[in-house]
Amino acid sequence: MLQVQNISKTFGRLQVLDAVSISADAGQVVAIIGPNGSGKTTLIKCILGLVRPDIGTIAFRDTTVNTDPSYRRYFGYMPQIGRYPDNMLVGQLFNMMRDLRRNDATQPDEELLEAFRLADIFHKPMRTLSGGTRQKVSAALAFLFQPQVLILDEPTAGLDPLSAEILKEKVLRGKQNNRLFLITSHIMSDLDELATHILYLVEGRVVFFKPLPELKAETGQERLGRAIAHLMQKFNH
């Protein structure tokens, strides 16, 4: 469903992505992991067209993604730090998004809106929200238009345990409904529950990209965290 072919990106002299290629299909949950500054967010932003890669192509449903933004109708994005217009009220934000996407035929998915009880804070301006509440708003927006591909950048980082559980359940249900997920996170236990594939990036290069069971079998470890630690040690030697 989503093909990333050979993309590279430099910011000034810094090589952020170096010939990254991945291919992912519906029903998969691809966990993107790697140290800070390894290019995870840049990769995500390239897929969304927020960052323009220097070379390489991105294809969605066998069509190369160019400047035509219509493919993003099928994408939901939850940014690492959700930044919204300060003066806008939470309710206005949701109304605006609905208004902008009015041409979409899909019925909005308001499950997260209800589960996070966001209607209670509709009258609050965005600037007064705490980091975690912003994350909830971002998550609800990402799922709102029933996207086929969901890109979640550190989704559980600022969430309280209850909300994190709600979000993880939502991802698992989406996986069963044949959605594709790309998730970055540093919380291995979360990814262990959700991921079907692991993409490991270091300094903008793909170290490996393989199904989770295969990874566990290769390293002989039961838990993702252990398996990654095992591999990191191997690479360092």
Added chain:
Amino acid sequence: MLKIARYAIYDILRNRFVLAYGLFWVLVSMSFFNLESDPLKGMASLLNILLMALPLMSIVFSTIHVYNSYEFMELMLAQPVRRSALFMGQYLGVAVSLCAAFGLGMGVPVLLYDGSPRGLLLVGCGLALTLVFVSLAFLAAVLTRDKARGIGLALLIWFFCAILYDGLVLMGMFAFSDYPLERVIIALAFLNPVDLARIAMLLQLDSAALMGYTGALFHHFFGSALGIGLAVLVLAVWVAWPLLWALRVFQRKDL
């Protein structure tokens, strides 16, 4: 694009600067018309304030607005929205808000106290300069990622157009005073939107007589249909080129 413009306008109206900006023009125009018994003199003083303050306020406000709406733009660009539609929508939103504030703020007093075509021209010049400087502000804001530098660049543009340029032209006139420079000066006036507005207005205020032979030549040139048409065209170019350049940069920008 229109939807984006609408939300940009909502956002701008919420931070009250535009209201204050409109009130500023009401106050300035009222006080000048009341201080001077002759509306013509009032208008001449008003013109001087306008040529300084309007470019400054519109370029600084617009530059800050672009930097402050990066969040909004990021949010929009994760949706099926074209970059060009987003960018032009933002421009439209800022331009419409500032033009409305200025147009009402100065337009109403000018109509009440003067009500002549001259007054309309003054307001028209102000509106045209607003469009030009919002456009330059968008260019300054996309050229550099750093907010402080962007605002610095915007101030530099303002300083050059509103203050420095005249000085340079005067210096040139002194240096080459032995040569007939009238045509050159008309050409030079076209290279600076502020000067263009100034000359167009001064001629209407009948101060042209004070400017000697050059003034007479200006009068002859800007009085003709060709001259006015050309001046309008050049102002349109001054709106278009920075905006199109900024759009090109924005379309390739990493957010």
